[in-house]
Amino acid sequence: MTYKAFLIKYAEIAIKGKNRYLFEDALVSQMNHALKKVDGTFHIRKEQGRIYVEMEGEYDYDGAVEALQHVFGIVGICPVVLLEDEGFDALAGEVIRYIDEVYPDKHFTFKVNARRARKNYPLESMEINAQMGERILEAFPETSVDVHKPQVMFNIEIRNQINVYSTVIPGPGGMPVGTNGKAMLLLSGGIDSPVAGYMIAKRGVTIDATYFHAPPYTSERAKQKVVDLAKIISKYTGPINLHVVNFTDIQLYIYEQCPHEELTIIMRRYMMKLAEHFAKENKCLGLITGESIGQVASQTMQSLAATNEVCTMPVYRPLIGFDKQEIVEISEKIDAYETSILPYEDCCTIFVAKHPVTKPSLNVIHNDERKLSEKIDALMQEAIDTVEVIHIEA
Known part of the structure; x- marks a missing residue:
């Protein structure tokens, strides 16, 4: 059957009270963009x-x-037939025609679910259910009624036009992108950060991203992998401005000046500072990371506190309590997993210490960072000045 319309169902938007129209308009805008x-x-x-x-x-x-x-x-995409109100007999005929075309095999159980949104319709919902069920059984005696667990639900909504549909294709849920501000995602080439970006965008947040590139220790293939991941999640988030930051000189300087067991934490702190710079520049309201408590040494409670300390804006960590398998399942669902596991190194894995500190002391970190005072500000400014911004759209 060739459908000429879809009925779009939403959930949370319906409880937004006087602001509901703003969310509906944002949803319509996102739908127009997607189509x-x-x-x-x-x-x-x-x-x-x-x-x-x-x-x-x-x-x-x-x-x-x-x-x-x-x-x-x-939350639902319903291929729908829209009918003018020409009386119940005409409606029943159209429903019979719809069933005959959409369901070649009539051996199924069904239920009629009528909703009379227009109260001047002569039949009440229960009467429509009973009489339409009777007409369907007469036309297709091989069918049967099951009001508890039907194989097919025939929905009939009496509105300005009468809506007839029986298929609800699941949507992604959430809130329309653009209704809850903007945030900066620290995007690596791993599994976690694309999932984190997806999850925050699902709550209506517009996403930009920052990626830390360390040539020649990370290849152009590693950079392209991140671009590809950004393109995958942009199918959900809309266009993303990806900030590619050359982090090599900063990493090498930290590597030369600081104890190796603290490399990851100190590098992470400078990543957060740079990401926050670009976040403020782009009017973002927070940072997003893919961190999960205890997953690696830089994601213990103490390590997360150490990286948080350098930030003045909120850091959102939607995966904070997730097991790795739970993250992998979402990554697979959004088609990012196969790209995420491509074996191209990122800038964090190159400089990992053999025995990284898992419970860093802020006092020790502060003392070690003083060893960077001679050049770190200039290196940070150079990273800011040489950033490459890639506009990414699916």
């Missing part, structure tokens, strides 16, 4: 707490569904 690259002509409209996508002529059905499945705020 731009899909073959076909699409028109999106709001009506009585519903959002519809209507299509003109031929279009790419699978492409449209896939695009909408990447729009945060959508």
